[in-house]
Amino acid sequence: MLMKKLIPVIYLLCIHWISCAQEIPQKVPIPESELMRLPIKEIVTNYYNGNFYIGTANHGKLIDELSGRIAAREFDYMTPANDFKQSYIHPTYDSWRWELPDNWITYAKDKKIRLRLHSPISPQCSKWVKEDNRTPEELTRMLEEYMTQLCIRYANQPNVQWIDVVNETIAKENVKDPVFGDQKRGEWFGARQGTSLWENPWTIIGFDAESEIRTPLYINKAFEIATQYAPSGVKLIINQHGNFEEVVWERMKKLVSYLREKGYRVDGLGWQAHIDTGWEKIPGNVERLDKFISWCHQHSLEFHITEMNVWIKDGDTTRETEQAETYGKVTSTLLKHVHEGVVGISFWNVRDEDTPNEKWMGCLWDNAGRARPGYERIKQELINHITQ
Template sequence: MRFLIFFLLTTNLIFTQSKNAIKDILINKEYDPESFFVGATIGHDMLSKPSITDLFLSEFTYLTPANSFKQTAIHPRPGVWNWKKYDDFIDFAEKNNLILRIHGPVSPQASKWAKNDNRTKEELLKNMEDFFTELCIRLNDEKTVKWMDVVNETVLRNGDWFKEKPGDSAWENPWTQIGLNDDGFPIYIIRAFEIANKYAPNIKLVYNHNGGMEKKMWEKVMETISYLKNMGLRVDGIGWQAHIRDKNGVGLVKDDLNYLSYLIDWTHTNSMEFHVTELNYWLDNENPKSLSVQKRQVISYNNIVNTLISKKNNGVVTLNFWGLFDRKGPGDFPKNILSLYDQNGNPKQSLYSLKKSLINESTGLIFEKR
């Protein structure tokens, strides 16, 4: 039965490929160009590869550059500034009339200098403030930039603050050790939003986050956003990365999808936008080309896309795919990271199915047990 559902989903999808680019579907189906966006991420190394940039430009007008605007890339330590990747992406966006979301938040993706155990709170705060102030000042005058992520990956799945770890090579958040304020909120989060509010008034500000639909985690994120807004600070949107962790099951089950719906509603009710910022599909020890994997990826993507479509009249929703192509993962899990095209650049059923959902303005969900 499950495989029958998959074949029904993918039947007659080929017509949606070459003559139905995503950017054209959004226009032809009259999606609101101010409230519904679909885009993708490419890395700086891909800007010099016309086969990749041409593919991106054939489908999308919304771009999130990969990691080229973060502290580790721009201001990894005192006295060092690197703006080439920034300039290259801005030039590419201006040349091609793209809309940018800048993924350069104060986040765990920090330099080895910042993660060094000998760093003092004062050193960390100064580096963070210097980096983020200069980034905000520059971005504020960029006509192609619509959004920027201010912070990222602040809370663990159990609801605790994400903190530092020993050494300088682990996935850690060194900024939390700057300290908590009297109300128990990390100073770096507050300072990042204070800086963005002051120096980037023209840019919409996003609180980006990872994980799944863990309630304790999102309750802490929502509490933090409410606290910032009560301080008089502007927070324009919530971002959810949506790295779908699929270990022989569909990424989000019914309870997860219901909570995603609630989270989007809460965001819109509080006059904010909802962004799916880094959608891809993380795979364990399975053949990424197998029919079972393709089926589960299609269902996982469709459930997220269709949920966003169902909310499009309530407020701004955006969808960004983190990478265009399938690729190897960094370790044991994920061993493979899947996207819209295979490693050879061939379109996959996940792309065809995405286009079909957009054309049909689909809102139906498929629930499976994990």
């Protein structure tokens, strides 16, 4: 009789043990030296179970070049750089360009690659949008046309796993502007005079005056459209730049709460992580990152590093080992959280010459395709996590 009563308990315990085992990276029976010879994607595919993603950005024009060959060898997750942005697809009312985005969809299907569409309503907009005489009505129409057609055309594609809906919404530094007024770090990043400066003209559309944080209406509209057209399997992301300033990410928390109260779907947060070598040595940086990832998972949000570079701005090649330490520390900080929820890293471009800041040597590969020490260090962190 006692045994009969225990059978359901034993069954439930077995189910629990099995489910836990599925969440934990599997112990590796092969030597570490052999693992180090594998491409990054094979380590992640074989020994992680869907809670960790690692990839790179690349330009469509480079798919068949050296950068494209390296990317295809090492990663099965890619971000098509700037090829899905409003500035390319729909720069004016009368122009639409789909060639590069369509090519990416075909490429992803052929190579079995998952895509994150870096297609946000953001400062990466066309010169037409930045012109100072744009009206709220004109910008609203442009936003609606672009975001709606983007989602209709691509959100149901099987290889599309994430969509960046907005980007760089919060100012990372103080800005003075004679036309649109001053902006403070931690407040909304907005329009600036002319078309040559880094700016976010979409705030001209207006603000929700009833919102505690006076949320820009362009963010509402972008998430309204994405929520309407993107299936639940495609995750909707807010992307943000900066050095992980606390005041910025506190506002981000309030933005997530606001959008969800409106009924819009927010599935994850992304931090670009264009950082300098030695970022991890600045007191508080790693701790804030670690704590914020936990906050994301506690609130059912994925956390992604979306555009990582580790710059060596003085061009000193002897600092590549130091650069590797920064790559390693950020990677290990994310890996601490794979049992809590989804985390991911995407690097911003493959080789230095693919970036606007070639001389800063911020990529994992140099222009000749030589892997820097940071590449090996990242693999070592991945292996450490599954063997210890």
